[in-house]
Amino acid sequence: xxxxxxxxxxxxxxxxxxFILTGCPGIGERNTGGEGGAVCADLVRMPQDLEPYxxxxxxxxxxxxxxxxxxxxxxxxxxxxxxxxxxxxxRELKRSLEANFNxxxxxxxxxxxxxxxxAEWQNLRANANVAAYPSRAERAITVRNTAMxxxxxxxPFFLNPSKAGEGYPFDYFQHTALxxxxxxxxxxxxxxxxxxLGESQLTVGWIPATDVAFVxxxxxxxxxxxxxxxxxxxxxxxxxxxxxxxxxKAGVRAHIGTLLPSAxxxxxxxxxxxxxxxxxxxxxxxxxxxxxPLPLPLTPAAIARVGNNMMGQPYxxxxxxxxxxxxxxxxxxxxxxxxxxxxxxxxxxxxxxxVILTGMGPEDKENRILAEGIPFFSxxxxxxxxxxxxxxxxxxxxxxxxxxxxxTLSENGDSGRAVIGKAVVxxxxxxxxxxxxxxxxxxxxxxxxxxxxPESDSKVPVMRFPGAGKKVGKYATAGKFGKAGKTGKxxxxxxxxxxxxxxxxxxxxxxxxxKAGSGExxxxxxGK
Numbered sequence: 001x002x003x004x005x006x007x008x009x010x011x012x013x014x015x016x017x018x019f020i021l022t023g024c025p026g027i028g029e030r031n032t033g034g035e036g037g038a039v040c041a042d043l044v045r046m047p048q049d050l051e052p053y054x055x056x057x058x059x060x061x062x063x064x065x066x067x068x069x070x071x072x073x074x075x076x077x078x079x080x081x082x083x084x085x086x087x088x089x090x091r092e093l094k095r096s097l098e099a100n101f102n103x104x105x106x107x108x109x110x111x112x113x114x115x116x117x118x119a120e121w122q123n124l125r126a127n128a129n130v131a132a133y134p135s136r137a138e139r140a141i142t143v144r145n146t147a148m149x150x151x152x153x154x155x156p157f158f159l160n161p162s163k164a165g166e167g168y169p170f171d172y173f174q175h176t177a178l179x180x181x182x183x184x185x186x187x188x189x190x191x192x193x194x195x196x197l198g199e200s201q202l203t204v205g206w207i208p209a210t211d212v213a214f215v216x217x218x219x220x221x222x223x224x225x226x227x228x229x230x231x232x233x234x235x236x237x238x239x240x241x242x243x244x245x246x247x248x249k250a251g252v253r254a255h256i257g258t259l260l261p262s263a264x265x266x267x268x269x270x271x272x273x274x275x276x277x278x279x280x281x282x283x284x285x286x287x288x289x290x291x292x293p294l295p296l297p298l299t300p301a302a303i304a305r306v307g308n309n310m311m312g313q314p315y316x317x318x319x320x321x322x323x324x325x326x327x328x329x330x331x332x333x334x335x336x337x338x339x340x341x342x343x344x345x346x347x348x349x350x351x352x353x354x355v356i357l358t359g360m361g362p363e364d365k366e367n368r369i370l371a372e373g374i375p376f377f378s379x380x381x382x383x384x385x386x387x388x389x390x391x392x393x394x395x396x397x398x399x400x401x402x403x404x405x406x407x408t409l410s411e412n413g414d415s416g417r418a419v420i421g422k423a424v425v426x427x428x429x430x431x432x433x434x435x436x437x438x439x440x441x442x443x444x445x446x447x448x449x450x451x452x453x454p455e456s457d458s459k460v461p462v463m464r465f466p467g468a469g470k471k472v473g474k475y476a477t478a479g480k481f482g483k484a485g486k487t488g489k490x491x492x493x494x495x496x497x498x499x500x501x502x503x504x505x506x507x508x509x510x511x512x513x514x515k516a517g518s519g520e521x522x523x524x525x526x527g528k
Contacts, residue, residue, distance in 0.1 A: 039405070039406065039418050039419065039420045039431070040406060040418065040420070040426070040430045040431040040432075040433070040434065041433050042424075042425070042426040042427050042429075042430045042431075043420070043424055043426070046393050046398065046425050046426065046427065047393075047425065048311060048312065048424060048425055049308060049311070049425075050303070050304035050305075050307045050308050050311065050390060050400060050425070051301070051304050051305075051308065053300075053304065053375065053376075053390040053391045053393070053398060053425070054299075054300035054301045054303070054304035054375075054376065054390075055301075056375070056391050056392070057300040057375035057376055057390070057391045058299075058300055058375075059299065059300055059301040060299050060300075060301050061299060061300065062297070062298060062299060063298045063299060063300070063374070063376065063377045063453075064298050064454060068454070069295055069298050069337070069338055070295075070338075072338055072339050072340075072454050072455065073294065073295045073338025073339075075340060075455070076335070076338050076339060076340035077228065077294075077338075079201045079340050080183065080201050080259060080340070081183050081201075081224055082183075082201050083139070083183045083184050083185040083198075083199050083200055083201060084139045084183050084185065084215065084220055084224070086137075086139075086185040086199070087137065088134070088137050088187075089133070089134035089137055089187030089188070090187075093133070093134075093187065093197075093204065094130065094133045094134070096204075097128060097130045097133060097188075097197075098130055100128075100150065100151070101121075101124075101125050101128075101130075105118060105121060107159055107160055108157060108158070108159065109157075109158040109159065109160065109161055109167075110155060110156065110157070110158070111155050111156050113158065113161045113167065116157065120155075124151050124152065124153060126191060127152050127153075127190045127191045127192055127195070128151070128152055128190060128191075129188070129189075129190060129191040132188075132191075133187070133188045133197075134187045134188050135187075135188050135189050136186050136187055136188060136189055136196070137185075137186075137187060138185070138186045138214050138215075139183070139184075139185060139186075139214070139215040139220060140183075140184050140185070140186050140196070140198065140212040140213060140214050140215055140279070141181060141182065141183055141184065141212065141213055141215050141223075141271045141279050142178050142179070142180055142181060142182045142184065142207070142211055142212055142271075143180065143211060143212060143213050143252075143270075143271050143272055143273045143279070144180055144211055144252055145177065145178070145179055145180055145253065145255070145322055146177070146178050146207055146208060146211035146212075147174060147175070147176070147177050147178065147205075147207070147318075147319060147320075148175040148176050148177075148178060148198070148200065148202075148203060148204070148205030148206065148207055149173050149174065149175060149195075149205050149206045149207070150172065150173045150174075150175055150205060150206070151173050151206060152190040152194070152195035152206040153173065153206075154208075155173070156168075156171035156172075156173060156174070157171060157172045157173040158170065158171065158172070159172070163415075164407075164414070164415040164416045164417055165415070165417070169315070169316070169317045169320050170317050171317065171318070171320060174317060174318035174319070174320050175203050175204075175205040175318055176200075176202050176203055176205070176318055176319050176328070176343055177316070177318070177319025177320075177322055177324075177328070178200055178202070178207070178319075179254065179255055179257055179258040180238075180252060180253075180254055180258060180260070180270060180271070181258060181259065181260045181270060181271055182200055182201075183200070183201070183215075183223075184198040184199060184200045184207070184212065185198060185199045186198050186212070186214075187199070189209070190206070190209075193209060194208065194209055195207065195208060195209055196209050196212060198212065201340075202331075202342075202343040203343060210273070212273075213271055213272070213273040213274065213277060213278055213279035213280070214277055214278050214279060215278075215279045216278065216279075219278075219279050219280075219281065222261075222281065223261060223269070223271075223281070226261035226262065226263075226269065227261065227262045227293065227294070228259045228260070228261060228262065228293075228294040229259070229260055229261070229262040229268050229291040229292065229293060229294065230258075230259055230291065230292055230293075230294045230295070230296065230335060230336035231254045231255060231256055231257070231258040231259075231260075231286075231290060231291055231336070232256060232289070232290065232291065232292055232296070232305070232306050232309065232336050233256065233287075233289070233290045233309050234255045234256055234309060234310065234313070235253050235255065236253060236254045236255070236286055236287060236290040236291075237252070237253055237286075237287075238252045238253065238254060238268070238270050238284035238286065239284055239285050239286070240252075240282055240283070240284050241267065241283045241284060241285055242282040242283045242284075252270060252284070254270075254286070254290075255322065255332070256306060256309060256310060256332045256333070256335070256336065257328075257331065257332030257335045257336075259294065259335065260291075262291070262293065263283050266285055266286055266288060266291070267283055267284065267285050267286070268283070268284055268286060268291060269281050269282065269283055269284075270282055270283075270284050292336065294336065294338055295336065295337050295338030295339075296336045296337050296338075297337075298337045298338075298339075300375060300376040302337070303333065303334075303337070303376045304376070306333060306336055307333055307388075307400060310324065310329060310332070310333070310402075310423050311400075311423055311424070311425075312422050312423060312424070313402070313422060313423050314421060314422050315402050315403065315404050315420075315421045315422055315423075316328070317404075324402050324423070325402060326345060326385050326386050326387060326401050326402050326403065327341075327342075327343055327344050327345045327348055327386055328343065328402075329387075329400075329401065329402040329423055330348055330379065330386055330387070330388060331343055331348075333388070334453075339453065339454055339455070340455075345381060345384060345385055345386040346381070346383075346461075346462050347461075348379055348381070348386050348451070349379060349381030349386055349448075349449050349451050349462040350451070350459045350460060350461045350462045351379070351451055351453065351455050351456065351459065352378070352379065352451040352452045352453040352454065352455065352456050353451070353452040353456050354449055354450070354451055354452075354456075354460045354462075355368065355369075355372050355373075355449065355450035355451075355452065356448070356449060357369075357447055357448055357449055357450060358448045358449075362428075362429075362444040362445065365428075365444060365447060366396055366397055366428060366444065368450070369389060369397045369428075369450055370392055370396075370397055372450065372452070373389045373397070373450050373452070374389075374452055374453075375389060375390050375391035376388065376389075376390055376391070377452065377453045377454075378450055378451065378452045378453065379450070379451040379453065380397075380399055380428075380443075380447055380449075380450060380451075381447070381448060381449045381450075381451055381462055382443065382446040382447045382448055383446065383448070385401070385403065385443075386401070387399040387400055387401025387402075387403075388400045388401065389450065390425065393427065396427050396428070396429075397427070397428050398425055398426070398427060399425065399426055399427070399428060399443070400423070400424075400425050401423070401424070401426070402422065402423040402424075403420050403421075403422075403424065403426075403430075404417065404419065404420065404421055405417035405418050405419040405420050405421065406418040406420065406430055406431035406434065406437055406441075407437070407438040407441040408434065408436040408437055408438060409436055409437075409438045410436065415438070416436075418431055418434060418436075418437070426443075428442075428443045428444040428447065429442055429443065429444050430442075430443060448462065449462055
């Protein structure tokens, strides 16, 4: 992971992200109807299929030369296995653990949507056992799809659910989903032994102990030296050929973004947990066409085929229920092509060569995107959200993204959401026809950057260029303690927020602030 971005996040309260297109409606106004029952006209008039856009973009045209793609694939593999190169826990992580418990609970809500129980908070503090950190220093691997959490609990942490953009599904304890076979480094274990604190190539968080297995030198060597296979479909069952009952009992399924060693002839290795908690290698057969050697040829047609397997899938904040938010969609989409993207919208927006769009009117922005964007190889970034530019539709830019909804305003000025809640293709003006749409919150008004892939060696952070607004903190990427993505203050799951007073964050939707008692700035980030 790039060292210039690797600093551990210090405050869980920094979680609150603020974004307009991806806020949760909570109990606020919620509009799910529109033309043909769709939330907005774009979902009816624009093909919800990436292939027509890929044909216009050159279909089989290579987006990188073979040597360039090989170089980026080597980088991606190095990042993937980077947790296994660690030998000791980072010192800053303990300060982060301590700071997480400085959150003021006045505006926090639990799973019953009632104020968070202070006694439960104290139980979490005791179970985190910060005083004993670090209690481990071991390599490990995930043996099933799992989640990284801000605290050692499966219970959620919501902000005021009566606010649009809060409540379900925005559980601020949810950092990210981790797919089967993800290398991690474990630096701590909870007091009850049920949770481990791990670092992946994406971020840091608590993982159920039974979802990981410890890795020794022999396992690591075999795993890292085998050729990798990339999954190009979701929900692929791993049918074990080693121990037929193991995969079925564990419910082992692989998704796009999963990398597992190839065993040849439609088979892969997958990790399973031995009786002593150690990792063991098992072999599984997979459906024909579900995997491909890493990397796939990088063409618009190939990206469209992989992307279509995620089209229409539900929005999942921080990977909740193994669904994807906006930055997870981009990350997983490009993994099969050997291109690594961070797990947050702001750092993704900083990843390629920038075309700055701030200070431009809507028409000028659209024309600039059409003139300079590379379809299927350019990202469109706005604070708290990101998506893939896929070319033009009826002379206007089109975007593939997983989005929660369109901000709306009631007659009395209350904020709400016209909920889309899935991966879709839209224009940059989705919902423009809605009478209650908040025009100032439209995509085209808020887009600040076109980022042309691949990764640039001279990145320009999205929050630091002139006109982008206040400079807020550092950028979270792999290794930060918080959702894989909030910039300047982005939530672990990727929503980003405005510059906030010390210790808090201020959502751009104006839904309020949450302050932490420690007085430190929020630094989380992970776009949605």
